[in-house]
Amino acid sequence: MFEGPVQDLIDELGKLPGIGPKSAQRIAFHLISAEPPDIDRLTAALNRVRDGVPFCSVCGNVSEADRCRICADPRRDASLVCVVEEPKDVAAIERTREFRGRYHVLGGALDPLSGIGPEQLRIRELLTRIGERVDGVEVSEVIIATDPNTEGEATATYLMRVLRDIPGLTVSRIASGLPMGGDLEFADELTLGRALAGRRAMA
Amino acid sequence: MFEGPVQDLIDELGKLPGIGPKSAQRIAFHLISAEPPDIDRLTAALNRVRDGVPFCSVCGNVSEADRCRICADPRRDASLVCVVEEPKDVAAIERTREFRGRYHVLGGALDPLSGIGPEQLRIRELLTRIGERVDGVEVSEVIIATDPNTEGEATATYLMRVLRDIPGLTVSRIASGLPMGGDLEFADELTLGRALAGRRAMA
Numbered sequence: 001m002f003e004g005p006v007q008d009l010i011d012e013l014g015k016l017p018g019i020g021p022k023s024a025q026r027i028a029f030h031l032i033s034a035e036p037p038d039i040d041r042l043t044a045a046l047n048r049v050r051d052g053v054p055f056c057s058v059c060g061n062v063s064e065a066d067r068c069r070i071c072a073d074p075r076r077d078a079s080l081v082c083v084v085e086e087p088k089d090v091a092a093i094e095r096t097r098e099f100r101g102r103y104h105v106l107g108g109a110l111d112p113l114s115g116i117g118p119e120q121l122r123i124r125e126l127l128t129r130i131g132e133r134v135d136g137v138e139v140s141e142v143i144i145a146t147d148p149n150t151e152g153e154a155t156a157t158y159l160m161r162v163l164r165d166i167p168g169l170t171v172s173r174i175a176s177g178l179p180m181g182g183d184l185e186f187a188d189e190l191t192l193g194r195a196l197a198g199r200r201a202m203a
Numbered sequence: 204m205f206e207g208p209v210q211d212l213i214d215e216l217g218k219l220p221g222i223g224p225k226s227a228q229r230i231a232f233h234l235i236s237a238e239p240p241d242i243d244r245l246t247a248a249l250n251r252v253r254d255g256v257p258f259c260s261v262c263g264n265v266s267e268a269d270r271c272r273i274c275a276d277p278r279r280d281a282s283l284v285c286v287v288e289e290p291k292d293v294a295a296i297e298r299t300r301e302f303r304g305r306y307h308v309l310g311g312a313l314d315p316l317s318g319i320g321p322e323q324l325r326i327r328e329l330l331t332r333i334g335e336r337v338d339g340v341e342v343s344e345v346i347i348a349t350d351p352n353t354e355g356e357a358t359a360t361y362l363m364r365v366l367r368d369i370p371g372l373t374v375s376r377i378a379s380g381l382p383m384g385g386d387l388e389f390a391d392e393l394t395l396g397r398a399l400a401g402r403r404a405m406a
Binding site: 001002003004005006008009011012013015016017018019023025026027028029030031032036038039040041042043045046047048049050053054062063064068069086087088091094095 | 207209216220226230231234250252272
């Protein structure tokens with residue numbers, strides 16, 4: 001539709017997730033009239049990510065140093081490890097301000113059709129962490145917080161099998177059920193089934 | 204929430220129009236696992252736009268050459284000039300495939316509070332084009348297609364005053380009214396008022 005550099009930029013922006021043709025056009029025209037230093041800051045940030053993002057050597061979360069802020073924080077309970085698929089899941093759980101333990105980022109979920117088996121995930125590192133203790137503290141509980149979808153459930157089942165025979169270790173799974181503010185009438189069968197199966201005695 | 208380069212990228216992406224914190228995070232994590240050449244194509248496109256986008260010397264649309272594709276196309280009716288605010292408006296009208304004339308891009312709309320007066324818009328260039336003829340063809344009609352909002356209406360009124368005394372020139376304004384597929388009941392008063400005032404005899 002446009003010519004030259006503008007269309008090139010619209011095309012490239014349109015390849016990003018969640019950016020449709022209209023958003024790409026809107027962003028491109030915003031950038032045309034942006035100050036060069038603003039664009040430079042964006043390209044600099046892109047180049048740093050392109051050159052490789054450092055990951056925490058302990059938990060696999062994105063990190064600036066060898067250990068991420070959470071793994072380096074002695075106030076975080078090292079006996080409680082929450083296993084998630086991706087760094088963005090760490091961010092989601094941190095936003096709840098409910099969890100004071102540590103994390104372990106798998107780097108994905110089991111998906112044999114895409115060639116992602118247990119070796120492609122950081123499962124061996126999880127076992128090493130449990131075996132060697134975390135900061136000298138014995139891991140007493142692993143909370144499996146993979147997504148409640150096909151791949152995440154398969155990963156949770158696999159992890160359960162691997163971890164269940166470790167003495168003194170509790171393995172738990174985050175609850176599935178109706179979202180808060182949700183409506184029973186409009187819940188899908190699977191979610192409602194889970195909500196029923198996961199019912200808890202009221203205090 | 205994140206550390207180092209990832210958070211920098213999320214921050215920069217979040218400054219783009221229409222990109223909220225969640226989208227910025229999603230795009231950043233997409234880019235972390237993207238291939239370096241994909242990121243290079245995006246930064247290259249950004250750098251070209253940063254270094255300045257060429258505009259058509261005739262109509263002011265974005266262009267690769269001195270004249271844009273539309274101004275260089277002899278099949279486009281040079282006697283009919285559609286005046287728009289921005290290059291993206293040219294794209295919007297081109298998508299209708301209804302218009303076979305030429306364009307004139309003002310580069311904005313009158314907005315005295317933001318310091319945009321007639322001198323900041325390409326109005327002088329429009330008068331020169333009309334005076335000198337376009338490709339040897341006399342301009343017979345100028346269609347004012349500025350946005351139907353405060354600034355666009357003010358710009359249309361101003362242009363009408365400037366252009367109305369040019370002999371042999373028709374000045375028209377695109378119609379305002381109910382959008383197709385719209386609902387009378389939910390139309391705002393201004394739009395419905397315009398739709399009534401702009402009523403046309405049925406054939």
